Amino acid sequence: MTERNIPELETAEILDGIRAWVEIESPTQDAAAVNRMADKVQADYAAIGARVERIAGQDGFGDHLLVTSPWGDLEAPGILVLSHIDTVHDVGMLAGRLPFRVEGDVAYGPGIYDMKGGAFLALAAMRHLVRAGKATRLPIRHLLVSEEEVGSPTSREHIEREARRAAVVLVTEPAREGGRIVTARKGTARFDLVVRGQAAHSGARHQDGRSAIKELARQILDIEAMTDYGTGLTLNVGVISGGSRANVVPDEAHAAVDMRVPNPEVAETAIARFLALRPYDPDCTLEITGGLNRPGYEKGPEIALLFEQARAIAAEIGFDLKDVATGGGSDGNFTAAMAPTLDGLGVDGKGAHTDHEQLYVSSLVPRAKLLLGLFEVLGK
């Protein structure tokens, strides 16, 4: 086949493929549904001659897929493409509030933006290479996990194993405002704080009581005061509860806390400080559980270089690629410590996790070409 006869990457074919994936609803908690989605992805990849290994789900989650390009040395360090096939939307959204539909440049559907669109772009790029009879310098592995939306508890070991033997990691999470890709992400820590005091009748024996709510209130001010916008450290006491009725001095109170950290150094100090919280009232006790959930990563020299390569490819395609640091987490948080990682390489759109989730149809071909360009240029 000569170069002239290779079909171009084409919007209608890509959108059809995404539609087929979107129309298989796959909420994280419904393993049978996620496995139906895995069946489809497996079949689509098998159809282009890729090797697909199915990794059985654990702890009630669906299966993961590890796809390998039909070419390349299986043992060599390669390009790891990372995607997830689960969504946050319950089965029924498609028939209800969020049917697949195209209105002008906008295509709607559950998970179309986060991230079935992006996951499919990687398949479209590999399919293009297969049709063109081309091989990339680095082998490509595409890992699609079943439970990213709940923090990848069972796939993390697979993600880290594959990242360890990767030269580069490309994550197909959705693009940010203006098609930006992600070159830094904050890490996330979660804590539960339980304060225990002493109950007492608020009228007859007030002086015997030790209010857990009063103690918690003082702790909350200290916790919130740890926030430092200068370094990018933020703490949010997001949920509080405690007490039983107005005329009882409360003997228990709870807080759930979300901490965001820009890098491992800040994380270490902030977490140590949090775990060292002590009660003001010596008759109260604090019980703190939790810790780092996903580590943060910054745009170091390797990621900066990778971004410049992506920007040059985008310029050739005809768009100006920008990058952004985000406070949100993804599986890229796990890989960045092991291999240079670019994230947010999926489709452009908006409304992740909402009933107006959408992608921009005009972003499909340029974004597929960006992935294709990276596949071809990396390892040069």
Ligand SMILES: [Zn+2]
């Ligand atoms: Zn996602």
